[in-house]
Amino acid sequence: xxxYGNVRVIGLGIDxxxxxxxxxTSAYSTVLGLFSKGEYNALLGLKKxxxxxxxxxxxxxxxxxxxxxxxxxxxxxxxxxxxxxxxELCQRLGxxxxxxxxxxxxxxxxxxxxNGSFDNIWANPDYWKPDPNNFPNGLxxxxxxxxxxxxxxxxxxxxxxxxxxxxxxxxxxxxxYLNRQYGIRTFKIDGLRIHNKISxxxxxxxxxxxxxxxxxxxxxxxxxxxxxxxxxYYKNRFGNIFxxxxxxxxxxxxxxxxxxxxxxxxxYVPTRNxxxxxxxxxxxxDKYNDVFAPEHYDFEYLFAxxxxxxxxxxxxxQNLPEEAFDLHSVIRRYRGIQADLHKGYILPIGDKPSxxxxxxxxxxxxxxxxxxxxxxxxxxxxxxxxxxxxxxTKIRLxxxxxxxESFNTQVDxxxxxxxxxxxxxSYSLYKYVII
Numbered sequence: 001x002x003x004y005g006n007v008r009v010i011g012l013g014i015d016x017x018x019x020x021x022x023x024x025t026s027a028y029s030t031v032l033g034l035f036s037k038g039e040y041n042a043l044l045g046l047k048k049x050x051x052x053x054x055x056x057x058x059x060x061x062x063x064x065x066x067x068x069x070x071x072x073x074x075x076x077x078x079x080x081x082x083x084x085x086x087x088e089l090c091q092r093l094g095x096x097x098x099x100x101x102x103x104x105x106x107x108x109x110x111x112x113x114x115n116g117s118f119d120n121i122w123a124n125p126d127y128w129k130p131d132p133n134n135f136p137n138g139l140x141x142x143x144x145x146x147x148x149x150x151x152x153x154x155x156x157x158x159x160x161x162x163x164x165x166x167x168x169x170x171x172x173x174x175x176x177y178l179n180r181q182y183g184i185r186t187f188k189i190d191g192l193r194i195h196n197k198i199s200x201x202x203x204x205x206x207x208x209x210x211x212x213x214x215x216x217x218x219x220x221x222x223x224x225x226x227x228x229x230x231x232x233y234y235k236n237r238f239g240n241i242f243x244x245x246x247x248x249x250x251x252x253x254x255x256x257x258x259x260x261x262x263x264x265x266x267x268y269v270p271t272r273n274x275x276x277x278x279x280x281x282x283x284x285x286d287k288y289n290d291v292f293a294p295e296h297y298d299f300e301y302l303f304a305x306x307x308x309x310x311x312x313x314x315x316x317x318q319n320l321p322e323e324a325f326d327l328h329s330v331i332r333r334y335r336g337i338q339a340d341l342h343k344g345y346i347l348p349i350g351d352k353p354s355x356x357x358x359x360x361x362x363x364x365x366x367x368x369x370x371x372x373x374x375x376x377x378x379x380x381x382x383x384x385x386x387x388x389x390x391x392x393t394k395i396r397l398x399x400x401x402x403x404x405e406s407f408n409t410q411v412d413x414x415x416x417x418x419x420x421x422x423x424x425x426s427y428s429l430y431k432y433v434i435i
Contacts, residue, residue, distance in 0.1 A: 018197035070314030075103020079134035089317035094331030099154035154186035165202035272342035276309035
């Protein structure tokens with residue numbers, strides 16, 4: 001709170017019940033930033049700070065992940081044979097990371113089995129060992145197959161919340177074991193219940209202990225879909241964020257909803273830190289009866305929605321039709337520029353996605369950057385869009401992916417550029433250079 005020349009912190013993140021004489025209790029951190037006037041400079045200052053929270057290593061942090069949960073198989077098909085087939089199809093599609101969600105482990109969760117539970121997980125010391133019935137060789141053959149195909153195998157994990165995470169050290173040891181035994185370094189962390197300060201400190205200690213033990217060669221996908229959890233602005237130095245659960249099974253996946261959430265967050269949260277889903281549009285067509293249903297969009301368009309983030313193929317590859325694998329050529333070209341695309345400061349442009357808007361993103365570097373443009377379902381073939389470039393700036397735009405043509409232009413007095421897309425529900429990814 002700033003007033004009368006003073007800056008005051010309102011809320012330290014602790015109260016008297018959190019403080020004891022026998023241990024150190026951390027309060028919330030506070031960051032003070034300076035910027036010249038204007039929204040752009042304020043946002044740029046925020047983005048610069050956020051870019052320094054975690055050092056980005058492209059080989060570790062840039063990914064196109066497939067996760068088995070999006071088709072609502074709820075673990076029923078997870079076994080060695082099925083996963084190996086999934087890995088083979090991931091290679092065909094161009095996926096770089098394959099995450100085995102709930103169902104790989106010996107212990108049973110309430111989401112996969114009627115009598116499953118997360119209560120007192122460590123009453124079963126083998127809870128987080130691979131289920132010997134489904135993985136008679138552990139994860140050895142699965143990981144080896146992934147290495148052969150160039151697809152990194154990743155794992156889902158739900159820490160034990162019993163007694164405010166009293167067993168955090170055992171959780172850390174379980175994750176370290178999976179790394180030492182199988183080389184797994186990317187973990188989805190789900191089910192967190194950060195209801196008090198001691199839980200917060202213990203979960204932070206667990207993640208920190210694993211990161212230190214693995215020499216920081218680890219990525220945690222922090223699920224923020226429910227409850228009180230680490231996420232956008234707190235304890236976010238560990239990897240990326242699993243943003244949302246959307247399913248065609250329940251009619252809750254609409255492409256423009258996903259795009260709208262990413263667009264709305266992009267001013268204030270680095271998009272490269274978000275996993276953004278695209279789903280199998282051929283499933284559950286009977287769950288929809290409107291023009292915004294997934295089936296009315298090209299599969300490539302659904303993937304394009306996730307480009308400014310870390311794309312998440314929220315599906316099982318074996319449920320895809322053959323035509324879906326045509327996406328491989330697009331993913332291959334995207335992978336060639338993914339790290340540079342995310343290196344820029346990414347901000348929204350155009351109108352908020354509504355299913356009928358012209359919208360998009362700009363990735364900003366010193367003398368070049370990228371525009372990702374979406375024409376949703378509307379009657380306009382061309383549209384002037386506000387950008388974050390100064391009036392009078394001359395640029396050359398090279399079409400990388402999608403529809404449209406390369407062109408040269410000059411930013412007008414309203415900071416706008418006219419973009420053209422000849423079809424509804426189409427997109428363009430441009431690289432621009434200031435000339």
